[in-house]
Amino acid sequence: MHNKISPSIMCVDFFELDRYIKTFEHENIDLLHIDIMDGSFVQNYTLGTDFIKAIKHKTNIALDIHLMINKPENKLNWFDFGENDYVSVHYESTPHIHRALNMIKERGAKPMVALNPGTPISVIENLLDDIDAILVMTVNPGFAGQKLVKSTLKKIKSLREYLDREGHENIEIEVDGNVSFENAKLMMESGANIFVAGTSSVFSKESTLNKNIEKFKEILY
Ligand code: DX5
Numbered sequence: 001m002h003n004k005i006s007p008s009i010m011c012v013d014f015f016e017l018d019r020y021i022k023t024f025e026h027e028n029i030d031l032l033h034i035d036i037m038d039g040s041f042v043q044n045y046t047l048g049t050d051f052i053k054a055i056k057h058k059t060n061i062a063l064d065i066h067l068m069i070n071k072p073e074n075k076l077n078w079f080d081f082g083e084n085d086y087v088s089v090h091y092e093s094t095p096h097i098h099r100a101l102n103m104i105k106e107r108g109a110k111p112m113v114a115l116n117p118g119t120p121i122s123v124i125e126n127l128l129d130d131i132d133a134i135l136v137m138t139v140n141p142g143f144a145g146q147k148l149v150k151s152t153l154k155k156i157k158s159l160r161e162y163l164d165r166e167g168h169e170n171i172e173i174e175v176d177g178n179v180s181f182e183n184a185k186l187m188m189e190s191g192a193n194i195f196v197a198g199t200s201s202v203f204s205k206e207s208t209l210n211k212n213i214e215k216f217k218e219i220l221y
């Protein structure tokens with residue numbers, strides 16, 4: 001499975017969005033991670049349906065939509081996504097996780113279940129046929145700039161082993177939260193293959209966007 005980079009768009013300076021998108025296209029970035037927060041499932045508010053519509057008009061890069069909203073099944077059809085896009089819903093966000101995942105699949109997109117740091121791997125047992133990937137939160141969702149929850153490294157490793165043992169080698173593992181240059185390497189060695197790049201890597205103020213992307217690629221590709 002090849003490694004994919006998914007820059008987190010909530011970390012972009014919105015007045016410079018055009019320039020960022022052009023750089024991502026030029027650098028052949030795999031995915032764009034879009035955090036949607038409803039102020040209820042998580043405290044914070046971020047982007048919404050209009051933003052996704054706008055970005056779909058701007059670029060052909062596939063989207064990686066991360067829904068941190070309660071009862072996503074009631075709102076999924078408000079979001080513009082389709083083939084090649086990844087859409088994740090949190091295990092705890094609905095009593096109808098199976099229905100939500102299948103609504104994503106019916107639209108031709110790739111369903112993912114997202115697990116908070118405190119959520120055990122075992123909850124995916126009956127969802128393995130309904131997902132293309134699992135989003136392992138490596139910080140508690142809601143805010144950029146947090147520190148890695150260390151126990152999640154072991155969790156990624158156990159998850160990869162579990163998926164392979166069950167014959168689901170094709171299910172991908174995405175990591176989100178404090179995916180710094182150093183942590184990305186450890187996460188990759190543990191078995192992750194989709195990396196959400198935020199303030200601790202691609203958007204780090206210590207260097208330019210291009211140089212950060214090059215550095216990230218050297219580690220992951
Ligand atoms: C969490 C967010 C963050 C962020 C990633 O819900 O998805 O993980 O965008 O950026 P950093 O690297 O700041 O954690």
Ligand code: ZN
Pocket residue numbers: 033034035066176196
């Ligand atoms: Zn996210």
